[in-house]
Amino acid sequence: MFHHKKRGEKGIYYVYWRENGCQRSKAVGTDLESVNKFKSELANRLYVKKEFHSAKNIAFNDFCDEYIELYSKANKRERTIERDSFTIQVFKKFSPNVRTINQFANISVNNYKLKRKKRGLNDSTINRELDTLKSMLKYAYKRQYLGRDYSSDIMKFPRFKISKDFVLSENDIIKIFNYLKNPYKTAFLIALYSGMRRGEVCHLEWGDVDFNKNIMLVQDKPHLNWAPKNNASIRTVPIHPDLKSYLLKLKKKAKNKTDFLCFFEDDYEPIKEINLTAEFTRLKKHFKLPKEFCFHALRHTFVSKMGEEGVPTYHISKIIGHSSTIMTEQVYTAIER
Numbered sequence: 550m551f552h553h554k555k556r557g558e559k560g561i562y563y564v565y566w567r568e569n570g571c572q573r574s575k576a577v578g579t580d581l582e583s584v585n586k587f588k589s590e591l592a593n594r595l596y597v598k599k600e601f602h603s604a605k606n607i608a609f610n611d612f613c614d615e616y617i618e619l620y621s622k623a624n625k626r627e628r629t630i631e632r633d634s635f636t637i638q639v640f641k642k643f644s645p646n647v648r649t650i651n652q653f654a655n656i657s658v659n660n661y662k663l664k665r666k667k668r669g670l671n672d673s674t675i676n677r678e679l680d681t682l683k684s685m686l687k688y689a690y691k692r693q694y695l696g697r698d699y700s701s702d703i704m705k706f707p708r709f710k711i712s713k714d715f716v717l718s719e720n721d722i723i724k725i726f727n728y729l730k731n732p733y734k735t736a737f738l739i740a741l742y743s744g745m746r747r748g749e750v751c752h753l754e755w756g757d758v759d760f761n762k763n764i765m766l767v768q769d770k771p772h773l774n775w776a777p778k779n780n781a782s783i784r785t786v787p788i789h790p791d792l793k794s795y796l797l798k799l800k801k802k803a804k805n806k807t808d809f810l811c812f813f814e815d816d817y818e819p820i821k822e823i824n825l826t827a828e829f830t831r832l833k834k835h836f837k838l839p840k841e842f843c844f845h846a847l848r849h850t851f852v853s854k855m856g857e858e859g860v861p862t863y864h865i866s867k868i869i870g871h872s873s874t875i876m877t878e879q880v881y882t883a884i885e886r
Contacts, residue, residue, distance in 0.1 A: 553577075553584045567610050592618045607650040607886050613637050613685075619643055628822055630749055635823055636681040655702035658682045662703070665820045669840060672706035679705050715841050715849045717741075722850075725832065728884060732811035732820040733828045735799060739810065740844065742792040743868040744851035745846050749777060751822050754808045758796065763788045767870065782870035802856040852877065 553564045562584045565574045577587040621633045641647070643664050647657050658679070665675045683700040690698040717725070722741065729737055736750045745753070749767050752775050757766040765786045769776045777783050788796070802814060809819035831845045848869065855865045866877040 740847035781872035
């Protein structure tokens with residue numbers, strides 16, 4: 550992976566990358582246009598260079614860089630690219646002996662799967678990581694770095710079944726609210742009162758909130774290189790009176806220094822999805838909550854509360870962005886069992 554950093558009084562950008570297993574850097578100029586041009590030329594050079602390398606000579610670190618730069622960034626959204634990068638870093642941590650592409654195969658991935666399971670991660674979380682690793686194995690095979698496609702040997706865990714443990718009690722809600730600090734508290738309240746997904750909450754901007762009409766918009770964000778999950782996810786969400794009161798106070802704290810609702814109050818930087826996931830993992834351990842608990846539990850809690858209040862399934866489906874009422878009914882029925 551390539552990354553850049555501005556250094557010195559003159560503000561010169563340096564680009565950093567790995568090549569032949571070594572960390573390298575180069576000063577490329579004082580503007581981002583020069584940086585992007587150099588990155589593009591570097592990616593092409595390394596791509597051509599690898600065309601003449603035999604599989605056994607390719608370092609795993611170099612392969613990971615190539616996968617992110619030439620495949621992930623070219624085909625995936627920003628949040629998925631971040632997830633791919635995170636999974637790769639974790640895989641390297643748990644698999645230090647995988648140093649060449651030949652050592653990256655079904656055995657190493659299955660061993661990683663078992664290690665993550667022993668750490669107590671949810672099956673759904675491990676499955677998302679396996680999606681990235683399986684995609685990498687397919688890519689390695691297509692590039693002829695591996696003799697065959699090992700991805701078919703990787704079995705994901707059966708789909709997770711929703712349980713009542715996925716819905717927060719009133720007591721849990723109160724203690725979590727009192728424990729969290731911003732921007733996590735803001736994200737918690739928005740999801741609890743709207744049923745929004747993690748990415749939707751993290752990318753919510755003040756321009757999406759209409760306090761006069763009491764609505765929030767979930768919409769495409771080309772300027773952030775982000776979009777909702779699907780067309781059904783592009784929607785209007787009503788603002789609960791309690792949430793509206795909280796957001797009005799928060800807007801004063803924002804002081805027009807940030808476009809985002811979920812921001813760190815010390816530097817006004819927006820929260821990232823990966824930060825939110827990590828905070829809720831810590832939260833689960835702190836309060837010894839069920840293993841099924843995660844940020845997505847707030848979405849299920851919202852669905853459950855709406856159902857208890859007699860809101861028609863059709864309206865719930867529209868609010869949370871399901872493509873049909875069938876999915877909403879399955880979720881609510883599973884919770885109520």
